[in-house]
Amino acid sequence: MVNQDDPRPGSEALHGTDRDRRSQLVDAAVDHVAAHGIADLSLRRLGAAIGVSHRMLIHYFGSKEQLLVEIVRTSERRQRDLLSRLHLEPGLAPADVARLLWQRLTDPRLAGQERLFFEICGQALRGRPEAAPVLEGLVTDWLEPLVAAETAAGANPATARSRARLGLATVRGLLLDLLATGDRAGVDAAMEEFLRLYYGSDRT
Amino acid sequence: MVNQDDPRPGSEALHGTDRDRRSQLVDAAVDHVAAHGIADLSLRRLGAAIGVSHRMLIHYFGSKEQLLVEIVRTSERRQRDLLSRLHLEPGLAPADVARLLWQRLTDPRLAGQERLFFEICGQALRGRPEAAPVLEGLVTDWLEPLVAAETAAGANPATARSRARLGLATVRGLLLDLLATGDRAGVDAAMEEFLRLYYGSDRT
DNA sequence: GACTTCATGTACCACACGGTACATGCGCGG
DNA sequence: CCGCGCATGTACCGTGTGGTACATGAAGTC
Numbered sequence: 001m002v003n004q005d006d007p008r009p010g011s012e013a014l015h016g017t018d019r020d021r022r023s024q025l026v027d028a029a030v031d032h033v034a035a036h037g038i039a040d041l042s043l044r045r046l047g048a049a050i051g052v053s054h055r056m057l058i059h060y061f062g063s064k065e066q067l068l069v070e071i072v073r074t075s076e077r078r079q080r081d082l083l084s085r086l087h088l089e090p091g092l093a094p095a096d097v098a099r100l101l102w103q104r105l106t107d108p109r110l111a112g113q114e115r116l117f118f119e120i121c122g123q124a125l126r127g128r129p130e131a132a133p134v135l136e137g138l139v140t141d142w143l144e145p146l147v148a149a150e151t152a153a154g155a156n157p158a159t160a161r162s163r164a165r166l167g168l169a170t171v172r173g174l175l176l177d178l179l180a181t182g183d184r185a186g187v188d189a190a191m192e193e194f195l196r197l198y199y200g201s202d203r204t
Numbered sequence: 205m206v207n208q209d210d211p212r213p214g215s216e217a218l219h220g221t222d223r224d225r226r227s228q229l230v231d232a233a234v235d236h237v238a239a240h241g242i243a244d245l246s247l248r249r250l251g252a253a254i255g256v257s258h259r260m261l262i263h264y265f266g267s268k269e270q271l272l273v274e275i276v277r278t279s280e281r282r283q284r285d286l287l288s289r290l291h292l293e294p295g296l297a298p299a300d301v302a303r304l305l306w307q308r309l310t311d312p313r314l315a316g317q318e319r320l321f322f323e324i325c326g327q328a329l330r331g332r333p334e335a336a337p338v339l340e341g342l343v344t345d346w347l348e349p350l351v352a353a354e355t356a357a358g359a360n361p362a363t364a365r366s367r368a369r370l371g372l373a374t375v376r377g378l379l380l381d382l383l384a385t386g387d388r389a390g391v392d393a394a395m396e397e398f399l400r401l402y403y404g405s406d407r408t
Numbered sequence: 409g410a411c412t413t414c415a416t417g418t419a420c421c422a423c424a425c426g427g428t429a430c431a432t433g434c435g436c437g438g
Numbered sequence: 439c440c441g442c443g444c445a446t447g448t449a450c451c452g453t454g455t456g457g458t459a460c461a462t463g464a465a466g467t468c
Contacts (some may be wrong), residue, residue, distance in 0.1 A: 036330075063427080074322075140385070169394065174369075190364070192263035193363070412467080413464105434445085435445105
């Protein structure tokens, strides 16, 4: 009765509702963080925002650090889901696939997530531990499918890797531009210019 | 004798040594911030690091906010100086100019500054007020010289703008890739691929 | 040589933070 | 109906923060 908190939340002691509550909390936390940033997050404010006392966040996640790890992981998963959920009808030209992907990425409803992405990058580059694992997958995780697409399109492996890396970097750079300036038309035009260079001027 | 601090540092009351001291402090602060990040900066730690009491930082800058403004502004100025100090001998092909600029930007000694750039971006995208002014100049300030270079190379204005925007975004995306992965060779290869697409395969 | 000015330091304040101890109350097994 | 386990809340603690009041001492002035 002295200490009734399970010191190992997430262990086998958690079943059913408890696990549900936990993921429900982390979902709400990601939403809040996508909207308000991760920089000056405090357990108290987060708790107040999602309707729980900061005590419970500690209870479910052990510490602020672990909660942040969970938030970052979940946010990453959401990002990746967005790509994998992109089921394309076959017969589309690569340039059109890219254009479609760009359209989805720049959906204003995703702006919060994209901002969060760059914010987490900034923190991770500083060595903030809970954001550091992101750096690993930041490039490589996205590279694999892109390389696959390039090789399928007939590029030799080395070129495919460079081209994939280039495409990823350009998309991110333009995304940053869009978030900073909000100049949708200008950024879209730059993207079109890129597609022209990347896939050739003929849209097959 | 009650309050001997000038409430308006930077006003006409500051002359000579005072102003020098101030800029000396902000220089040291930028160095420290480039090395240790801006996220969890505290006046006390910064003061200890650069050899001054946190009291004096308040004295010279009025508040932490204003100090951060100064730091960001100075860091920006340094970045831009880096570009303008790039006096190139004429007769270089645009692709070679770009390659040279890329070499300088990716100098490991600049890694701290580059990281700081992305960190500030992340914060600014969140609406942190002292970083917000950065967003304005983040694209446009760099676009002007690039557009000038493109038009000089014979592109029509609209295309020049899109191409400039694209080049800037790609450089930044690849810079982020480099900082995250450290894979210098891979990123350089992607850059070469971009230059090939951007300026054509022939290196005049 | 007394007076003033001002840069700098020391000690302090109120506050918000992460984290902990303890209370409370709900839901379920007997 | 009881009793226990557990989710949740409240009150607290130590710490570090930005910012302020006041002390101190070294220059410069008349």
